[in-house]
Amino acid sequence: MNAALRNWRTALAIALLSVGACMAVASPAHADELTGTLKKIRDEGVVVIGVREASIPFSYSDGGRTIGYSQAIALAIVDEIRKTLGQPNLRMREVTITSANRFLMLVNNQIDFECGSTTHTRERENVAAFSNSFFQYAVRMIARKNAGITDFPDLAGKPVVTTAGTSDERLVRQLNSNKQLNMRIASAKDHADAFAAVKSDRAVAFVMDEPILYGFRATDPHPDDFVVTGTPLGYETYACMFRKGDETFRDLVNGVISRMQTSGEAERLYNVWFTQPIPPHGINLNYPLSQEMRAMFAHPNDKALD
Missing domain, CATH: 3.40.190.10 (Periplasmic binding protein-like II)
Structure with missing residues (x-):
């Protein structure tokens, strides 16, 4: 093998090793510093x-x-x-x-x-x-259609439910304080329990994210009994x-x-x-x-x- 060929093969090997090293550094799957x-x-x-x-x-x-x-x-x-x-x-x-x-x-x-x-x-x-x-989405509420609830002022002095630990809970409590509505607000452990409170008439409305309310309404055996309503409390x-x-x-x-x-x-x-x-x-x-x-x-x- 002549010197030129040996030098070419050596250069090629070094180049391939360099490419491999760069790829290893670029790939987090193989990097030692993966964090x-x-x-x-x-x-x-x-x-x-x-x-x-x-x-x-x-x-x-x-x-x-x-x-x-x-x-x-x-x-x-x-x-x-x-x-x-x-x-x-x-x-x-x-x-x-x-x-x-x-x-x-x-x-x-x-x-x-x-x-x-x-x-x-x-x-x-x-x-x-x-x-x-x-x-x-918008934050609104779901209520029974025959309850006469169309907007948040209609909830004054009434039992209302939302889900504990949600941004909606903060919004409805803030509304209650700012507008002095005297709502009796309960915080359910999850969305299903909150909607169940409306179905059992323990609350007149469930305040939550609009698409979730539509989801409960659509999957209820009697969807036409409920309405999603209210001027949005906010958008999130x-x-x-x-x-x-x-x-x-x-x-x-x-x-x-x-x-x-x-x-x-x-x-x-x-x-x-x-x-x-x-x-x-x-x-x-x-x-x-x-x-x-x-x-x-x-x-x-x-x-x-x-």
Whole structure:
């Protein structure tokens, strides 16, 4: 072998080794300095996601598994985690959370992230980090149609229910104080219990996120007995939630959500859960995509609205 050929092969080998080294540094799945949520998931061999039991149609149980609009986004994020770590068979475990315990479970590492019906507010940024928004909605109420409730002043002096640990609880209590309505406000442990209070006439109205109210109305055996009503108390957004200070994981989650929204996949997913019959009873929420949601899909962002 002549000297020129030996030198060429040596140079080629060095070049290939350099490329391999750069790829190893660029890939977090093989980097020794992998930190945060991705390191936890890799080390434990499982990704743990928080799910809801009755946040229809976002994250809820159909009797056998968790399904919904938000759950589909969560599963897309899990797939991206598997690709990033190079672990296509990475296990996924679901942990049921409630409005009251979800932040504590996140901070205590009992879940890795959650995409359900968690509102992104500036105050909550002190506890958790939030992804790009995936839903925008109004805060309203559901009442029996024959109760004569059309707007929030009609609730003066009456029993009202909301869900404990939600931004809606803060809004309705603030309204009660500012307008001196003397509402008797109860805080239920979850959405299903709150709606049950209206059905059993223990409360005249359930104040909550508008799409969740439509979900309960649509899936009730007698949907025409109820009406979603009231001038919105405010407008808010849902986002996925994960631990603070983890920019690598934030980039991964936001990358998934942004691609879904700008590619048209998010709108197709929306139509599946809000404009077509959904499990388990085949009820259609008839809740078409708003112009505000279209604008959000066109320009993904992680800004709180409060």
